[in-house]
Amino acid sequence: MKKIIKYIILDILKNRIVIAYTLLLLVISLSLFMLEDNPAKSILGLMNITLIIVPLISIIFCTIYLYNSNEFIELLVAQPIRRTRLLSGIYLGLVASLLVAALVGIGIPILLYSPTGTGLTLLLTACGLSIVFASLALLAAVLTRDKAKGIGLALLLWFYFSFIYDGLVLMILFQFADYPMDNTMIGLSMLNPIDLGRILLLLQLDISAMMGFTGALFQDFFGSRAGIIFASFVMLAWMILPASYAIRKFRNKDL
């Protein structure tokens, strides 16, 4: 498995899209830090961009990469190696390259301009989201045979977590405005990794006060140590569950 990870990383780090993605992140974060005097404000701007771009590029790039390596995966399946190990190797290789891109593109500017707890949280969120969406990409690529359908599914997943989900939550909130929704809201935010990342960051930035009662509630829950640990576990589940389901499906897939 280690061997596969190594060669996949060697391949992806020379990939033009990944290089362009790293540079894009680098340029955005550097320019945001240079434009603003107050690093906290830049972090807020960077967060809004990161929460859109990182999941999008991660899921689309991984799905396309997996479909393009279809024939190569077939060749490797014919070698004496376990299928589960093969796919785990490819997945971890993809994740590792995305992490390198995020660490260089966001990590270096943060280290230079705002090496604080908030900056670190942003970096961790970006890394976490990269992994989560690579994992969802693996699921999309294993479940659908057709490339166009697979990429469509990947885009839909991204769209769902970025926009549709928030709309649904708002709708639920308005519909049940007369009922106490505090715990439900916390539960709902767990079901979307992007929201989870956003809430964790906003709490770090101390602007939760602007979110009214819900903000106070979030502060109460996610501000506590138990809340943070719980949120990390949920994030971890988002990273592991789709990928492990995909790997299990792949074991019995006809290639």
Next chain:
Amino acid sequence: MIIATNVNKRFGRLQVLSDISLTCNKGQTIALIGPNGSGKTTLIKCLLGMVIPDSGFMTVNNKNIARDWAYREQIGYMPQISRFPDNMTIEQVIDMVKDIRSGSSRHLDEELLQAFDLPSLYGKRMRTLSGGTRQKVSASLAFLFNPDILILDEPTAGLDPLSSEILKEKIQKEKSKGKLTMITSHVLSDLDDLVSEIVYLQEGKLRFHSSVSSLQKDTGEEKLNKVMARIMQQNR
């Protein structure tokens, strides 16, 4: 060496393989022939564990291959279409497969690599290679580990005449060492003097499996082209 027993496979409504039973022995060179969509590639994929049969089983060296992976150490496979990760060089691809198979103690057979003059292209990225060169890489990989069983899916498609001659000579040579070779091809003239047995598949069914010499005797023809044409006429 390879025994298939009542293998069935269905993709949706399409019965791709129905009740295939087949025995292949050491030293044979078997041509898998059949029209497009007759299940040749699916049969090969079942053998390699890429497609899992709905019912029936296959054994390689008397071991059931279902849910096993170690048996593939004895198999060299050249797929119909070869694509490799864009940014890997030829050398990296070869090293990667070597690394994966490093557990086996078989000595490496780099004859084909040298014959195709691939070492001079080692630094080239896979993206920049022509289809024929990729086929050469994939053929060399199939022979590299000196496997007992060779499975070649349309090996000469896309190769220039010189290279396909080199490949045929290599197959001939491995045959004389007592290896089992399975070839699918639509170019029957490529298979002349190469194969000893013919397996004919049609619509997922095994029509016949017999030796070339007996087929030649039955039809009174010498060339494989003519032999097959005669048989198809008779079947009609």
